[in-house]
Amino acid sequence: MKQLKETAEKIKSMEIRGAGKIARTAASELRDYAARLEAKYLDDFNKKMKYAAELLVSTRPTAVSLPNAIRWVMRYKGENVDEAKADIKKLADEFITNSENAVRKIGEIGARRVQDGDTIMTHCNSSAAISIMAQAHAQGKDINVIATESRPRWQGLLTIKQLDKLGIDATLIVDSAVRFFMKDVDLVIMGADAVTVNGSVINKIGTSQIALAANESRKNVVIAAETYKFSPRSILGELVEIEERASEEVISREKLDELSNVRVRNPAFDVTPREYIDLICTEVGAFPPEMAYIIIKDFLGWEIEEMNST
Ligand SMILES: O=C(COP(=O)(O)O)[C@H](O)[C@H](O)COP(=O)(O)O
Numbered sequence: 001m002k003q004l005k006e007t008a009e010k011i012k013s014m015e016i017r018g019a020g021k022i023a024r025t026a027a028s029e030l031r032d033y034a035a036r037l038e039a040k041y042l043d044d045f046n047k048k049m050k051y052a053a054e055l056l057v058s059t060r061p062t063a064v065s066l067p068n069a070i071r072w073v074m075r076y077k078g079e080n081v082d083e084a085k086a087d088i089k090k091l092a093d094e095f096i097t098n099s100e101n102a103v104r105k106i107g108e109i110g111a112r113r114v115q116d117g118d119t120i121m122t123h124c125n126s127s128a129a130i131s132i133m134a135q136a137h138a139q140g141k142d143i144n145v146i147a148t149e150s151r152p153r154w155q156g157l158l159t160i161k162q163l164d165k166l167g168i169d170a171t172l173i174v175d176s177a178v179r180f181f182m183k184d185v186d187l188v189i190m191g192a193d194a195v196t197v198n199g200s201v202i203n204k205i206g207t208s209q210i211a212l213a214a215n216e217s218r219k220n221v222v223i224a225a226e227t228y229k230f231s232p233r234s235i236l237g238e239l240v241e242i243e244e245r246a247s248e249e250v251i252s253r254e255k256l257d258e259l260s261n262v263r264v265r266n267p268a269f270d271v272t273p274r275e276y277i278d279l280i281c282t283e284v285g286a287f288p289p290e291m292a293y294i295i296i297k298d299f300l301g302w303e304i305e306e307m308n309s310t
Pocket residue numbers: 014017018019020021063123124125126127128129155190191192193203204224268
């Protein structure tokens with residue numbers, strides 16, 4: 001229980017972050033939690049697993065990869081506790097391997113869209129987006145990347161560190177300089193926390209502004225997203241919840257307390273409508289956002305009835 005709570009806290013506090021990593025961490029925590037459980041009867045075991053799943057899902061509301069990963073593992077079957085544990089291990093390992101392979105595959109598929117000499121703009125820190133840049137670079141394409149700081153949590157610093165390690169030239173800019181630099185950009189590549197059935201992309205706050213600036217300058221916007229970032233529940237008309245984080249991420253409590261008429265808003269994500277997205281690059285191919293329904297229907301393989309029952 002202690003480790004389960006620690007993992008949940010790490011996701012909540014963003015020590016573990018990024019939609020793909022959050023999903024893999026949740027799957028591995030469910031597997032390890034199941035292995036540690038000492039329940040004798042299946043009913044008791046199932047109840048405890050349900051509690052763990054709910055706790056992990058509640059950590060961050062926006063990344064659809066998180067409930068998708070948990071649903072994948074929680075479809076376990078078994079006549080007794082040992083069988084259930086074995087099935088959970090199989091499903092969790094399967095999810096983690098598929099997820100890692102997907103990020104690599106996205107790199108291969110997405111790199112075809114990158115030309116030698118391209119300047120790429122990216123936002124936040126997305127392993128799927130960086131996978132495309134890494135693959136293009138590995139193919140010998142001379143690219144350079146403009147990375148935004150991504151305040152208030154500065155994920156851009158992680159991005160430039162990773163790019164530097166890969167030997168890719170990078171320029172760090174403040175978030176408000178996006179439009180200023182857009183004229184130098186050939187291609188925008190960003191990640192996703194969720195993709196809805198109508199092709200909208202939910203990603204780090206500021207993504208929609210970048211897409212808007214790219215659209216104004218007629219630059220292509222590519223979203224790198226594994227299929228498990230697509231939201232099956234959006235077929236039912238459910239909206240993806242936008243996480244709003246603490247004001248202390250933006251301004252210290254003492255400074256805020258000095259001001260009597262000021263409040264801080266800190267949404268962590270925003271919605272980019274499909275009109276501003278040219279391509280969504282998944283592990284099963286690159287598609288225009290209009291094809292999101294096909295991905296959910298054909299590749300996530302979840303039935304409407306199943307979704308309605310949870
Ligand atoms: O918006 C973020 C991270 O937000 P946060 O830092 O708040 O988690 C990333 O672009 C997506 O999660 C995709 O990442 P990946 O491609 O690694 O899954």
